[in-house]
Amino acid sequence: MNSLGHHALLGHVQADHPLSPRWALAQLHPLVKSVLNYRPEPLWESDTARLPWRMQVYRRRARDFAQQHLAPLALEADAQPHVPVGTLSPALREVLVAAGRQGWLTDLLPAPLGTSAWLDVGYPLVWRTCLRVEEFARACGGLMLFLSAHYLGMGPILVSGQLPLLWQTLRPAVRSTLQGDPHLFAFAITEPGAGSDAEDGHGAAANRPGLRAWRDGAGWRLRGDKVYISGGDIARQLTVFAALENEGFESWTCFLVDADMPGFEVLRTELKMGMRASSAAHLRFNDVWVPDARVVGGLRQGWALNRATLNLSRLPVGAMAVGLAQSAVDVVSDFVGQARLGGRRLIDYQDVQLTLAQMLADTSAARAMVWQGARTWTPRQAMASMVKFHCTDTAMRVIEMGMDLMGEHALPHRARLEKIYRDARLTQIFEGTNQVNRLSVIEDLQEHWLPPQPHQKARP
Amino acid sequence: MSNPSTESLTQQDLEACLAVVHRYASESLAPLCERHEQSMAAADMRAACLALETLGVLHSDQTPAMGIWDEPGNALAREWSWRALRELGRVNAGVAVQVHAQAVAWHLDRCAGQAPRANGAVVCSGFMGLGRDAVVADLADQVLSTDQVRCLADNWGLPTLDQPRYLFSLPDWEWVWLPVWTAGQQWTWVQWSRDMVDAQALPQAHGLDELTLFALSIKPQHRDAVPRECRQITGAAARQAWVEVQAMQVFGGMGYMQDNGMEKTLRDLNVLRLMGGAPAELRYILAYWDALSPMLGELTA
Numbered sequence: 001m002n003s004l005g006h007h008a009l010l011g012h013v014q015a016d017h018p019l020s021p022r023w024a025l026a027q028l029h030p031l032v033k034s035v036l037n038y039r040p041e042p043l044w045e046s047d048t049a050r051l052p053w054r055m056q057v058y059r060r061r062a063r064d065f066a067q068q069h070l071a072p073l074a075l076e077a078d079a080q081p082h083v084p085v086g087t088l089s090p091a092l093r094e095v096l097v098a099a100g101r102q103g104w105l106t107d108l109l110p111a112p113l114g115t116s117a118w119l120d121v122g123y124p125l126v127w128r129t130c131l132r133v134e135e136f137a138r139a140c141g142g143l144m145l146f147l148s149a150h151y152l153g154m155g156p157i158l159v160s161g162q163l164p165l166l167w168q169t170l171r172p173a174v175r176s177t178l179q180g181d182p183h184l185f186a187f188a189i190t191e192p193g194a195g196s197d198a199e200d201g202h203g204a205a206a207n208r209p210g211l212r213a214w215r216d217g218a219g220w221r222l223r224g225d226k227v228y229i230s231g232g233d234i235a236r237q238l239t240v241f242a243a244l245e246n247e248g249f250e251s252w253t254c255f256l257v258d259a260d261m262p263g264f265e266v267l268r269t270e271l272k273m274g275m276r277a278s279s280a281a282h283l284r285f286n287d288v289w290v291p292d293a294r295v296v297g298g299l300r301q302g303w304a305l306n307r308a309t310l311n312l313s314r315l316p317v318g319a320m321a322v323g324l325a326q327s328a329v330d331v332v333s334d335f336v337g338q339a340r341l342g343g344r345r346l347i348d349y350q351d352v353q354l355t356l357a358q359m360l361a362d363t364s365a366a367r368a369m370v371w372q373g374a375r376t377w378t379p380r381q382a383m384a385s386m387v388k389f390h391c392t393d394t395a396m397r398v399i400e401m402g403m404d405l406m407g408e409h410a411l412p413h414r415a416r417l418e419k420i421y422r423d424a425r426l427t428q429i430f431e432g433t434n435q436v437n438r439l440s441v442i443e444d445l446q447e448h449w450l451p452p453q454p455h456q457k458a459r460p
Numbered sequence: 461m462s463n464p465s466t467e468s469l470t471q472q473d474l475e476a477c478l479a480v481v482h483r484y485a486s487e488s489l490a491p492l493c494e495r496h497e498q499s500m501a502a503a504d505m506r507a508a509c510l511a512l513e514t515l516g517v518l519h520s521d522q523t524p525a526m527g528i529w530d531e532p533g534n535a536l537a538r539e540w541s542w543r544a545l546r547e548l549g550r551v552n553a554g555v556a557v558q559v560h561a562q563a564v565a566w567h568l569d570r571c572a573g574q575a576p577r578a579n580g581a582v583v584c585s586g587f588m589g590l591g592r593d594a595v596v597a598d599l600a601d602q603v604l605s606t607d608q609v610r611c612l613a614d615n616w617g618l619p620t621l622d623q624p625r626y627l628f629s630l631p632d633w634e635w636v637w638l639p640v641w642t643a644g645q646q647w648t649w650v651q652w653s654r655d656m657v658d659a660q661a662l663p664q665a666h667g668l669d670e671l672t673l674f675a676l677s678i679k680p681q682h683r684d685a686v687p688r689e690c691r692q693i694t695g696a697a698a699r700q701a702w703v704e705v706q707a708m709q710v711f712g713g714m715g716y717m718q719d720n721g722m723e724k725t726l727r728d729l730n731v732l733r734l735m736g737g738a739p740a741e742l743r744y745i746l747a748y749w750d751a752l753s754p755m756l757g758e759l760t761a
Contacts, residue, residue: 078664079663079664273726273727341587341588341591341592341611341615342591342594342607342608342610342611342614342615343610349592355740403730403734404734404738404739405738405740407585407589407734408585408734408735409588409626410666410734411626411666411667411730411731411734412662412665412666412675413665414662418666421730422666425723425726
């Protein structure tokens with residue numbers, strides 16, 4: 001009820017008014033009405049209904065888990081003091097174990113290499129990943145990353161195409177995780193001197209790799225540092241990219257390193273602006289020896305594995321941003337529905353409605369872009385990068401609109417919005433900064449601006 | 461309010477004073493906040509405020525001198541104020557905000573015709589920032605609509621637990637100035653003592669880590685009548701103080717924006733962006749610019 005006693009927001013007609021769109025649709029011919037009339041359900045439901053039935057089930061399950069396990073812990077996990085390297089607070093461990101037992105840490109592949117339902121294997125796994133991380137991020141960005149970074153570590157193993165390696169690695173990991181002892185992976189590419197350069201071909205060509213591997217018996221010795229590795233201090237195994245001695249980035253090779261191998265050391269974890277429930281570790285490899293059997297995908301295949309993994313992982317970063325934008329919409333919707341000024345609720349001011357509508361539209365458009373990009377088994381670099389930078393930039397804009405609307409009410413920690421801002425800021429930076437992602441789009445499309453090669457047909 | 465100490469102020473004097481602040485900021489203040497992820501201790505911050513008082517940058521005498529915001533009517537003194545804040549803000553935005561708020565509070569003390577009180581604070585926003593356009597319309601002497609009057613009363617009424625005011629300050633503040641509007645009295649500024657206020661500390665605020673964010677409301681027993689020990693500024697003086705304080709807010713903001721630790725700067729900027737009216741509300745000031753500019757005098761030149 002608004003302040004004038006109507007069951008409608010100020011400036012709108014109520015649903016049973018003869019000029020209400022809702023009333024009008026109900027007057028249509030029954031045949032047409034059955035198509036064009038709709039129930040006034042939440043937008044989340046309408047969006048979900050667009051998905052294939054199995055994906056609907058998956059999205060609902062992800063939201064239920066996020067609401068039950070992640071949302072109640074979000075503020076506490078963000079504010080908790082910095083824990084020593086490799087440790088977890090009891091609350092975080094509990095969430096991790098619960099996620100593992102319910103299959104949320106292993107659902108890329110079906111049994112026995114994972115926990116995804118066989119009925120779901122027909123749907124692109126990047127699509128499912130996007131649905132999952134959006135719902136998790138909507139509850140808490142940090143907890144989302146805490147539970148998701150490890151899929152990135154599995155990425156190179158998955159795209160190596162080596163079935164024996166998949167079998168030997170994933171099967172025991174899945175079993176242990178399901179039994180309540182989570183076996184996490186981490187993905188280690190960033191080096192102190194190479195952040196964006198490891199995400200971009202041209203940058204890599206001009207950069208000298210820091211982490212090196214040299215031949216030693218029936219294996220390789222690794223020496224060097226990796227930095228900002230999500231979950232690097234709690235992972236049991238890490239996919240680590242290193243250049244072979246005296247060669248450049250083109251020799252990049254992926255090694256599967258166990259955290260208990262001699263010489264592996266976690267120097268520290270970072271104090272971060274946001275996504276604080278997830279650690280970012282500085283790792284040191286003091287001549288860690290890795291046997292030949294742990295070379296993932298073959299020697300000098302690292303760059304290929306890296307590119308393929310990034311094409312799969314940049315889409316979910318867009319989805320995280322959508323989840324964070326959605327949670328900003330949630331917070332602001334609640335606020336403007338409750339806070340009063342000048343004798344009415346804020347939502348009864350037209351300019352507030354305009355801002356909120358803009359936030360909803362931007363979030364919806366970003367989600368549509370993620371879903372469109374993710375509905376494929378072969379994500380293309382241009383699309384994955386466009387989704388990554390566009391959706392993360394959009395999310396920041398949506399969150400800033402929300403902060404401007406709430407003013408100083410956005411600043412206390414308990415209001416949640418300032419945390420969403422801090423969490424979302426990271427999505428613009430990791431998986432290649434948004435600037436590098438823009439360049440990746442052009443890199444993938446550069447034939448368009450080049451003269452045709454002699455053996456190619458001219459462009460129509 | 462002319463004053464011999466600033467009447468003869470020259471640009472040369474101003475630069476010399478700024479050099480002193482610059483030296484203090486780089487040599488004494490910067491070592492206290494080298495690690496931006498570890499916020500400065502409140503005791504260090506209070507000591508810094510006292511040191512700035514000793515230097516004369518903050519000036520708590522009843523007679524205005526060369527302290528920050530001592531003479532908002534003098535263009536050169538005003539330039540000195542925001543540039544001094546900028547020197548401090550270059551090192552730490554929290555320090556600049558605290559010094560700024562202290563200086564504004566002392567300005568209000570002087571407007572009330574009494575000696576400045578130590579450990580003062582000031583709140584310049586209402587419950588919802590500026591509370592839409594009503595405050596600006598009123599200061600611009602426009603005839604207010606019924607909705608605008610309601611907004612004034614809602615936004616600028618005495619704060620309650622449900623409709624608090626926000627304050628970023630060192631935790632040991634003892635007095636706080638609040639602008640209040642009621643239908644009967646129109647604008648007043650009331651200086652409440654800490655024990656008359658319910659001050660709820662809100663930990664882990666978005667930025668300004670050195671300061672504490674409080675939600676303030678006036679205790680029920682003090683809501684009916686303002687206690688005698690509270691100073692007040694009423695009538696035309698209250699309106700004039702409002703315009704001056706708004707100008708100090710805008711110009712003070714120019715002092716805060718400098719680099720210190722990128723993520724902290726980003727958070728601090730977010731706070732400054734929302735303090736005292738969000739950007740969307742500033743358009744209301746522009747909407748009434750023609751009517752306001754004569755009151756702002758030289759500021760608009």
